[in-house]
Amino acid sequence: MNNCALKEVTLAGLGAATDDLLGRGGRMQAAYAWFPRPDAPEMRYIATAPGRREFVSWRIETGNAPVPSLASRCPLLGWYEREIMEMSGVAFAGHPEPERLVTAFLPPTARGPLEPVDASQASIAGSLPAPTLPQVSGKHVQLLPFGPVRADVVESAQFIFYYVGEGILHYHPNLFLKHRGMEKQFEGMDIEQGILLAERVAGIDSFAHALAYAQAVEDAAGCVVPPRARWLRVIAAELERTYNHLHYLGHLCHTTTLKVGEAQGKLLEERAKQMNALACGSRLLRSIVWPGGVRRDLDVVAIAEGVAALRPALERYVDLIERTTSHLDRLISTAPLSQQLAFDQGATGPVERASGVDRDLRRDHPYAAYDELPPAVATRSEGDAFARMKVRIAELRTSLVLLDNAIMHGIPAGPLLELCRCAPNAEGLGWAESSRGTVLYALHLDDRSRIARAKIKSPSFSNWRVFPFTVHDSNMMDYAINEASFGLTISGCAR
Numbered sequence: 001m002n003n004c005a006l007k008e009v010t011l012a013g014l015g016a017a018t019d020d021l022l023g024r025g026g027r028m029q030a031a032y033a034w035f036p037r038p039d040a041p042e043m044r045y046i047a048t049a050p051g052r053r054e055f056v057s058w059r060i061e062t063g064n065a066p067v068p069s070l071a072s073r074c075p076l077l078g079w080y081e082r083e084i085m086e087m088s089g090v091a092f093a094g095h096p097e098p099e100r101l102v103t104a105f106l107p108p109t110a111r112g113p114l115e116p117v118d119a120s121q122a123s124i125a126g127s128l129p130a131p132t133l134p135q136v137s138g139k140h141v142q143l144l145p146f147g148p149v150r151a152d153v154v155e156s157a158q159f160i161f162y163y164v165g166e167g168i169l170h171y172h173p174n175l176f177l178k179h180r181g182m183e184k185q186f187e188g189m190d191i192e193q194g195i196l197l198a199e200r201v202a203g204i205d206s207f208a209h210a211l212a213y214a215q216a217v218e219d220a221a222g223c224v225v226p227p228r229a230r231w232l233r234v235i236a237a238e239l240e241r242t243y244n245h246l247h248y249l250g251h252l253c254h255t256t257t258l259k260v261g262e263a264q265g266k267l268l269e270e271r272a273k274q275m276n277a278l279a280c281g282s283r284l285l286r287s288i289v290w291p292g293g294v295r296r297d298l299d300v301v302a303i304a305e306g307v308a309a310l311r312p313a314l315e316r317y318v319d320l321i322e323r324t325t326s327h328l329d330r331l332i333s334t335a336p337l338s339q340q341l342a343f344d345q346g347a348t349g350p351v352e353r354a355s356g357v358d359r360d361l362r363r364d365h366p367y368a369a370y371d372e373l374p375p376a377v378a379t380r381s382e383g384d385a386f387a388r389m390k391v392r393i394a395e396l397r398t399s400l401v402l403l404d405n406a407i408m409h410g411i412p413a414g415p416l417l418e419l420c421r422c423a424p425n426a427e428g429l430g431w432a433e434s435s436r437g438t439v440l441y442a443l444h445l446d447d448r449s450r451i452a453r454a455k456i457k458s459p460s461f462s463n464w465r466v467f468p469f470t471v472h473d474s475n476m477m478d479y480a481i482n483e484a485s486f487g488l489t490i491s492g493c494a495r
Contacts, residue, residue: 001057003219004046004429009058011065017058018073025050027343028070031080033062033088034444034453038116041090043067044455046429046440053365055429057442064121066091076346079465087114089123099131102176102494113184114453134170136162141169148177155490163476171471175464179494186454191217191291191422194451198441199286202458202492204247207240207285208434209441209456215367215430216441217291223420225368227412229293233368235303235406236285236294237432238399242310243272244435245396248487252389253321255484256330261321268313275306292420300407307403314400318393331386335470335482338383345466348459349437350391351486355383361433373402385485392487395435422449434459436487460492 009017021028026049033041043060060067069092071078081092082101089112092098106112112125136143147158158174182201186194198213199206211233218225225233250265273283279299280288288294321327337347342355352359360377362370378394380387422428424447432439437459446452467486474482 001219001427001429002054002222003215003431004055004057005052006057006059009045009060011060011062011067014058014060014068014070015073018070021047021049021056022073026056028074028077028346029055029438030440030442030455030457031070031077031084032442032453032455033084033090033114034455035088035116035119036444038119039121041088041121043084043090044442046442046457048365055365055431057429062090066093068093069095071096075344076462076465079461085112085124086128087112087125089115089119089125091124097131098128100128101131102179104177105130113181131172131174133160133172134162136169138164140164148174157490161476166475166477168471168474168476168479171468173464173468175490176494178490180491182495183454183456186451189451190449191420191451194443194454195290201456201495202460202489203284204244204489205240205434205436205439205459205492207236207289208432208439209458210286210289211237211368212430212432212439212441213443213454214289214291215432216428216443217422217430218420218428219430220426220428220443220445221291221420221422223292223418225293226415226418227369228414229416229418230369231373231406231411232294232298232416233289234370234373235298235300235403235411236280236288237368238402238406239272239276239279239303240285241435242396242399242403243269243276244487245392245399246272246314248392248435248484249317249321249389252331252385252481252484253327255480256327258321258324258327261317261324261327264317264320268310268317271306271310271313275303275310278302278306290417293415293417295417297416300411303403304407307400311400314396318396322393328386330478330481331389331485332384333382334385334478335474335485336382336384337466337470339381341469342383342466345469346462347437347466348462349434349487350388350395351437351463351466353377353379354387354391356381361431361438365431367431369406373406375402385481388485388487424449436460436489436492437462456495458492458495460489461495463488464490464493 030046045058047056106126108126110126111123144161148156160172162170199210201209246269253261277283337355339356342352427444430441440457442455444453
């Protein structure tokens, strides 16, 4: 692993190592378990430290002992630990919410879906209780279980509200009704099959997932990507960010009932997707990235012409929505998220930057050609729905500047693809800053160089963890606006 500094940590030393990481300004990013051997579970923690391009990974051989929970020190790990208990059968001591997160039911003697079928050691997966709701009582308190079928073409989920009048007392999202088990599906695949699956983990960020996966493979193989391919990866990544942020602005207008703004935003999104199709043949930028580089060249003339036409239309659109007081009134001061909560609970992407957490993988952990094409990183301090919109508008403008710079300064000549072969039992880590935040892929290969374990950190898994903190003590009339301002997807969460 070149992308990650691997460190051995003991169960007894886990707490002290975490305190040291946090004390130096570091931050946990994800945790997962995998099985190098059927009865030998191994914990991995992935973290970042200030001033280091590579990530930090801790390895712990757990044996049969429970792992000390870090949820009280790093709240963002709360969901990861629950997921590990349920899916991999590893117990955590002292977890504040030792309940199921993903599955609706597992028989008492069942093993988790990610446990080896021939494992013999004890598993906690089948003994986890169902999630509990708080006891809320009062003459005027009402209970609303909303979903899983929702209006329009919104993804399936159930939301439980306790409310009085319009005020929301407590909110509980049930997001895993259509959990697809994507990590399980990677098992046994070769690296070429894996990238086709990675593109389908979250359709709206297909390229970011494929890029993070490809970089994990390249890390495992020690493969050097040709310069031209690295620049083309930046261009495709910014094209994806552009159409996603335009869709976001249109959908946010929909929730504030600004119908003209919705139509204009989604029209610009359509123009951006048409530019993608002209550039590479795919509106969603699929089948471009490949381990070792890219599969095809991009039509930079079509991109340059598309950006030149899109920029003035974008500026007119942004000017109109930023001067529409009925729209702004619904956003300003709505659903604020503090900087401390954003950091502690693991917010990522525009959501964390709108709350003052200045972090962007393109700048802080550069990949592809971002070290040569560094982006301007926009932040806000208010943390409300308006701030989240403003950050995305700034990022839209930055994406167009990056596209111009990449094309005008001249994409390097040369090959598009380098042969990428992984040795048996190799492992690698890759990442990308998607339109919604951090995407991570950690890969472990078996003795046939096939995928033994794939861990995916998807940004919506992180941001859904944070989202309820902005719903409690808010009101029902602002709920749809708040959800839209986060740019959440359920498929990206229930991966």
